[in-house]
Amino acid sequence: MKKRDIWISVAIIAAAVLFLFLSLQKKGLIQIEAGDAVATLRLNSGWLGNAMISSGDRPSKVSARLHRPQRLNLSMQQGGDTYHLESRGPWGDFSTIRVENNETTILKLGPPFQIKTKALFTGSKVEIDFNIFGKAGEHYSKVITQNNKRASAPGVKIIDEDGNVIASGKFEYG
Numbered sequence: 078m079k080k081r082d083i084w085i086s087v088a089i090i091a092a093a094v095l096f097l098f099l100s101l102q103k104k105g106l107i108q109i110e111a112g113d114a115v116a117t118l119r120l121n122s123g124w125l126g127n128a129m130i131s132s133g134d135r136p137s138k139v140s141a142r143l144h145r146p147q148r149l150n151l152s153m154q155q156g157g158d159t160y161h162l163e164s165r166g167p168w169g170d171f172s173t174i175r176v177e178n179n180e181t182t183i184l185k186l187g188p189p190f191q192i193k194t195k196a197l198f199t200g201s202k203v204e205i206d207f208n209i210f211g212k213a214g215e216h217y218s219k220v221i222t223q224n225n226k227r228a229s230a231p232g233v234k235i236i237d238e239d240g241n242v243i244a245s246g247k248f249e250y251g
Contacts, residue, residue, distance in 0.1 A: 105176035106136035107144075111187035114153040118184070120144040120174065141178040146171060149215060151187050161222040162209070169214020186213045205233060207248065219248075 109116045109132035116132040121144065128144065130137035149164040166172070176182050190209055197204040209217040221228045230248045237243050 103141035103178040104138050105141040105178055106181040107139055107174065107176060108136035108181055108183045109133075110183060110185045111151065112189075114151045114187045116187055117150045118146055119148040121147045136181055139176055141176050141180075144174045144176060146174065146215075149186070151211075151217075153188070158223050159225075160228070161225075162217045163220075164211070164215050164217045167216050169210070169216070171213050171215070184213065186211045186215055188212065190217070205248075207231075 107130050109118060109130065111132045114132070118130050120128045120130065120139065127147070128137075128139045130139065146166065146168050151162045151164075153160045153162075171184055171186070174182060174184065188211070190211060192207050192209055194205055194207045197206070207219070209219065211217060223229075232245065232247050234245045235243045
């Protein structure tokens with residue numbers, strides 16, 4: 078009876094190892110479309126590790142399974158300057174990325190960016206905050222680097238219905 082139980086256990090373990098081996102063999106592709114930006118995306122594939130993919134002409138080969146984004150870096154050229162943005166989530170439309178066997182998954186992210194503002198009223202004082210979102214709804218850090226240095230804080234103008242500037246100022250980091 079004990080020999081039979083051992084053989085059954087060995088067969089179950091062998092089947093599990095074979096299933097794991099075959100599932101690791103399945104591959105798919107991810108293509109990042111980020112407009113004029115260069116994007117690098119780090120993916121978490123669960124206990125199987127991480128993958129790093131980049132935008133470009135050719136899609137990146139990854140395991141066919143469910144992936145979760147961890148970190149996104151974007152670099153863009155504009156007017157002779159290089160700008161760098163980073164996202165660590167929330168991820169909007171691509172919080173989970175399903176890659177099918179022998180299929181190409183296309184991620185459209187990055188520019189054009191959408192800036193959403195929020196006003197907080199405290200007595201006679203008004204504080205205005207903003208968030209930066211990409212094409213897929215991914216949220217970017219407010220700290221942007223320009224030529225490897227922190228870019229100056231963006232400005233803000235409050236304009237009335239007639240187009241007159243009521244107030245202006247700069248956002249502050251921190």
